[in-house]
Amino acid sequence: MFPYLRLGPFILPMASLALLAGLWIGLSLVEREAARLKINAAVLSNVIIYGLLAGVIGARLGYALEFPSVYASNPLSLLALTPTTLSPAMGFVVGLITFAVFVQRKNLPLRPTLDALAPGLAVFMAAAAVSHIFSGDAFGAPANVPWAIRLWNEYRHPTQFYETFIALTIFLVILERFPEPAGAGLNFLLVIVLASASRVFLEAFRGDSVFLPGGFREAQLVALAIMGVGFYWMRNWMNLETT
Numbered sequence: 234m235f236p237y238l239r240l241g242p243f244i245l246p247m248a249s250l251a252l253l254a255g256l257w258i259g260l261s262l263v264e265r266e267a268a269r270l271k272i273n274a275a276v277l278s279n280v281i282i283y284g285l286l287a288g289v290i291g292a293r294l295g296y297a298l299e300f301p302s303v304y305a306s307n308p309l310s311l312l313a314l315t316p317t318t319l320s321p322a323m324g325f326v327v328g329l330i331t332f333a334v335f336v337q338r339k340n341l342p343l344r345p346t347l348d349a350l351a352p353g354l355a356v357f358m359a360a361a362a363v364s365h366i367f368s369g370d371a372f373g374a375p376a377n378v379p380w381a382i383r384l385w386n387e388y389r390h391p392t393q394f395y396e397t398f399i400a401l402t403i404f405l406v407i408l409e410r411f412p413e414p415a416g417a418g419l420n421f422l423l424v425i426v427l428a429s430a431s432r433v434f435l436e437a438f439r440g441d442s443v444f445l446p447g448g449f450r451e452a453q454l455v456a457l458a459i460m461g462v463g464f465y466w467m468r469n470w471m472n473l474e475t476t
Contacts (some may be wrong), residue, residue, distance in 0.1 A: 235367050248369035255360020256285075259353035267349040270340060270416045277349060288328025295323025324326040344418030344470065351420040355407040358428060359400035365393040374440040390438040399431045412467075417474050423469045429460035 238245045249468030260278060269273040275299030293311060296318050297303070303318070336346055365371040373382075381388040406427065436453045437444055443451040 234309060236369070248364035248370075251367060252359050253355075255363075258360070259357040262295040262356055263349055263353035266314050266347075267350055270345045270349050271346055272349055273339075276339050277346060280332060280341070281350075281353075283335050284332030287331035288324040289319070291327025292319035292321060292324025292329075295320030295327075303408050307362040337412075342416075346414035347418045347421035348416050351407050352404070354421070354424050355400070355404040359397065359404050362397040364395065365396060369393075371396060371472040373438050376438075384434045387440075389440055392435055392438050394439075395438065396431070396435055397433070400419075403427045403431065412471075414474060418470050419467060422463050422470070426460050426463040426467070429456040429463065433454040433460070438440060 235247055238247055238250075245390070260281065263281065264274040264278055267277045296312060299320060313418035315447075336343065369384055372384055375387045376390045377388070378390065380391060382391045383389075403424065407420060407424055410420055412423055433453050433456045434448055437449050439450075439452075445451050446455070
């Protein structure tokens with residue numbers, strides 16, 4: 234769609250810039266929320282950065298393990314800043330484990346820490362959606378609707394715009410901090426539940442879905458499972474607050 238911006242001799246990848254902007258804004262929101270919840274904002278920011286760095290390294294190594302031939306002849310290409318040569322699943326797992334370890338080591342309270350992350354996670358989701366607009370990723374299925382956009386030689390559902398609208402709506406909901414009391418971890422779980430629900434909805438319009446036997450979409454099943462876990466923990470943590 235609009236993958237690069239040329240500024241003189243420089244070519245800027247717009248999708249990467251959108252993600253970096255989302256990360257910067259997200260960290261600012263996390264620090265503000267941490268201060269409101271009486272959490273050491275500087276310590277939490279450091280823990281997040283450790284988790285992100287570990288996640289990126291894990292994602293690159295995961296990709297290298299999956300496609301060793303890509304790096305066999307030139308191992309130094311592991312250091313290349315190429316976002317397409319990452320394993321998101323491996324990066325998420327490594328980053329999450331690193332984050333959890335440092336949260337425990339720094340004696341950060343779990344549920345208030347999760348609530349402090351909620352607005353930052355929500356705004357990063359919106360930034361990721363905007364990055365899809367720039368890159369053309371997460372594209373829609375062929376469609377005849379009046380608002381279809383031409384992409385990859387087809388008129389398609391503008392799923393990137395659907396995703397952006399929904400992500401911004403989730404962000405605004407999270408800013409209202411509806412679940413009470415503050416610091417109970419419920420606002421974070423609300424992000425997870427709403428994000429999962431949005432993926433279930435959006436996947437119906439995607440043109441890059443992975444289908445399982447029986448015609449089920451893999452992403453929808455995973456999102457439904459995550460949403461169920463989110464509801465389960467919301468109920469448990471709400472019960473803890475009322476007892």
